[in-house]
Amino acid sequence: AQRVTQPEKLLSVFKGAPVELKCNYSYSGSPELFWYVQYSRQRLQLLLRHISRESIKGFTADLNKGETSFHLKKPFAQEEDSAMYYCALSDYGNNRLAFGKGNQVVVIP
C-alpha cells in the first residue's frame, strides 16, 4: 500500500526565514509525487508535481528516490505562505491520490 508521511503537523517560521516541509513515502511502484496547498477558506490546489521540476511561488521540491523523499522548500517565507500543505502520491496510471496528514505553516510577520 502506498503511504505518505509528513512528520510535523505545525510549523511556525518568521517572515524571511527558510521553510522546509518534509515528506517521505513508501511505495514499490512508480509513484508520482505532488504538493497541494490549501489556503484559509480556499479550495485545495496543486502547488508542485515532481515531473514538472518547476518552481511555483518560490517553492521547489526534488524527488529523491533513494531516500524516498519529496521535501518542499522555500528560501524566504512570506506571510501569504501561511496555509496547510499536503504531500500526495499517485501511482502512475492510477489517478488516485494518497495524501499525507499535512503541515500547517504559520509565517510570523
Add this chain to the structure above:
Amino acid sequence: DAGVTQSPTHLIKTRGQQVTLRCSPKSGHDTVSWYQQALGQEPQFIFQYYEEEERQRGNFPDRFSGHQFPNYSSELNVNALLLGDSALYLCASSLAPLGQGGGYTFGSGTRLTVV
C-alpha cells in the same frame, strides 16, 4: 471557466438519513473523483468515475455510492448516515486517461454534518 462546482455547500442531516451531493467537473474534464476530508484530517479517496462507470474505489463501505452522467457531472450518495460521516466532501475532476493525480482540479467541497 467556473472550475469544479459542488452543491450544496453545507448540509445538515440526521443519523439514518440519506444524502446526495453533486459535482460539475471543470470544462474539458471527463473524470470525477470523490474524497472525504474529516475535520483536521487529510482527504481520503472514496471512488472515481469515468465513462459513467466506477473505475476505482477506496476503503469505504457500500453505503457510499455514486453516479456519473453523460455530461460528466457526478453524484455521491451516502445511505444510512452515521455521525462519523460528518466531513467535507471534495470533488475533483481530471482528464482521463491522464493517469496522473496532478491533473486534478478540486471543488470547494460540501460540508456535511450528521446529527
